[in-house]
Amino acid sequence: MSAPAARCDRTEAWAALRGHYEAHGRDFDLRDAFARDPQRFAHFSFEAPELFADLSKNLVDVATLRFLLDLARECGVEARRDAMFAGAPINTTEGRAVLHTALRAPRGAGPFSDDVHGVLDTMLAYAETVRDTAASGIRDVVNIGIGGSDLGPQMVVPALDAFVHPKIDFHFVSNVDGHDIAPVLRRLDPATTLFVIASKTFTTQETMANAHAARAWFVARGGTDTAKHFVATTTNVKAAAEFGITTTFGFWDWVGGRYSLWSAIGLPVALAIGADHFRALLAGAHAMDRHFADTPLEKNVPALLGLIDVWYRNFHGFGSRSVAPYHQGLKRLPAYLQQLEMESNGKRVDLDGAALPYGTSPVVWGEPGTNGQHAYFQMLHQGTDTIPVEFIAVKQPTHSFGDLHTKLLANCLAQSQALMLGKTTAQALTERAPTASRALDADTVARHRTFPGNRPSTTLLLEQLTPRALGALIALYEHRVFTSGALWGINSFDQWGVELGKALANDLLPRLASGDTTGLDASTAGLLARLRS
Ligand code: F6P
Numbered sequence: 001m002s003a004p005a006a007r008c009d010r011t012e013a014w015a016a017l018r019g020h021y022e023a024h025g026r027d028f029d030l031r032d033a034f035a036r037d038p039q040r041f042a043h044f045s046f047e048a049p050e051l052f053a054d055l056s057k058n059l060v061d062v063a064t065l066r067f068l069l070d071l072a073r074e075c076g077v078e079a080r081r082d083a084m085f086a087g088a089p090i091n092t093t094e095g096r097a098v099l100h101t102a103l104r105a106p107r108g109a110g111p112f113s114d115d116v117h118g119v120l121d122t123m124l125a126y127a128e129t130v131r132d133t134a135a136s137g138i139r140d141v142v143n144i145g146i147g148g149s150d151l152g153p154q155m156v157v158p159a160l161d162a163f164v165h166p167k168i169d170f171h172f173v174s175n176v177d178g179h180d181i182a183p184v185l186r187r188l189d190p191a192t193t194l195f196v197i198a199s200k201t202f203t204t205q206e207t208m209a210n211a212h213a214a215r216a217w218f219v220a221r222g223g224t225d226t227a228k229h230f231v232a233t234t235t236n237v238k239a240a241a242e243f244g245i246t247t248t249f250g251f252w253d254w255v256g257g258r259y260s261l262w263s264a265i266g267l268p269v270a271l272a273i274g275a276d277h278f279r280a281l282l283a284g285a286h287a288m289d290r291h292f293a294d295t296p297l298e299k300n301v302p303a304l305l306g307l308i309d310v311w312y313r314n315f316h317g318f319g320s321r322s323v324a325p326y327h328q329g330l331k332r333l334p335a336y337l338q339q340l341e342m343e344s345n346g347k348r349v350d351l352d353g354a355a356l357p358y359g360t361s362p363v364v365w366g367e368p369g370t371n372g373q374h375a376y377f378q379m380l381h382q383g384t385d386t387i388p389v390e391f392i393a394v395k396q397p398t399h400s401f402g403d404l405h406t407k408l409l410a411n412c413l414a415q416s417q418a419l420m421l422g423k424t425t426a427q428a429l430t431e432r433a434p435t436a437s438r439a440l441d442a443d444t445v446a447r448h449r450t451f452p453g454n455r456p457s458t459t460l461l462l463e464q465l466t467p468r469a470l471g472a473l474i475a476l477y478e479h480r481v482f483t484s485g486a487l488w489g490i491n492s493f494d495q496w497g498v499e500l501g502k503a504l505a506n507d508l509l510p511r512l513a514s515g516d517t518t519g520l521d522a523s524t525a526g527l528l529a530r531l532r533s
Pocket of ligand 1: 146147148149198199200201202203204207257258343495498
């Protein structure tokens, strides 16, 4: 794949956006925008498969979007998107195609279809045999993996709790810290436990260390038939065999780790929700793929979100974005998105390796609502930084506590409303503040109780958190990250930044045993000595 048509900061649209920001963007006020345009909600909300996106509470007007769309076209985002779907090696630094979309394409519809559907069919058939608990005897599944070999299944299984097999418990071990695996194993019986060793490379230190620990525990606790109780999901079938695993579900180097949920790495999800629901998850993602591939950018929701991300990062200078899923099942979504977005777009050089003069990935973070409201939302409302917030609301719950759900939704709406509307000092003065100190005068109290407002948010609405809807939601985020990465002219599909720490850890490992601090910086040497004393 060739470089984008132009790097974003060298385009006419970038200059136009800079001028637009100075003239209208810096002082843009959401409250005025809604007052000026009674149709603003309709004008800035969009439909995509399985979800509705309200972008109207963002700091954009018609001209902003027009310039951003010009930017996308000048940067060749559509051509790069098409190249990705076609299997061009757009991951240039590793010389690889980027084809997670092929994993959810219907049979015969995408690249490598026979390979993809061959593994999928085999994996789903296997999952059904395990789910037959009377025959398999399996009651606990432990996924051992890290990063992309952990975060996807770990996020999806609780999200789809209503669809999960009632007689199997799912556990996720990722950290090389033994405090992760120890409490899991303490509660398990080898005879009823299935370990899934998930690693694209089958060389990752944490995963291999935990896999060896699990096997040692299995044998020590009298486990028999390792072949039945250990399976692998990996591109490195040979290494899995060397470990002694005979049941392996493979995938390919054109599946990036953080995009691998849809591959054999999704095995724990298939074990949890079964073959039909797993296929529905894939179908939802595929529907979003078609939306991203076929919808004009003007109504293309992932593309619009990626464009607004660039507007916020590079023109408003916002360094972070908070994700607030108002669904407890999505409690791990922020962690999943951290890898997806920050490992993809946390890059400082363009495709040619030249240092970038502009910011790339924001910090992505969050917690489910309403919990976050009682923790960090104070800062979102009254802190010195503006942090765009993304609310995710689900209309229909999968539980029967209707009152709770209504309260949840009211809170979700109230937060985006409060962020936008704020509260003036004059308004605060008219209100009673029974808990305020009587030692302070009313004006001072009112200033503390003032909210600046005009704080942007996006709200994504899902009808119900079904496998299909979740698949669409995750694919939406993948394509949004693709869009902002393509605009920034970076390689969103490598992760060289994780290498240095890995290499240094390998150097330090024997030093922790030997105490040798030769050649170390004084701080690391001092800490190492203290850890050994
Ligand atoms: O953290 C770096 C990384 O390579 C991620 O990109 C990847 O998801 C994770 O490690 C796990 O790698 P593997 O699946 O090969 O064990």
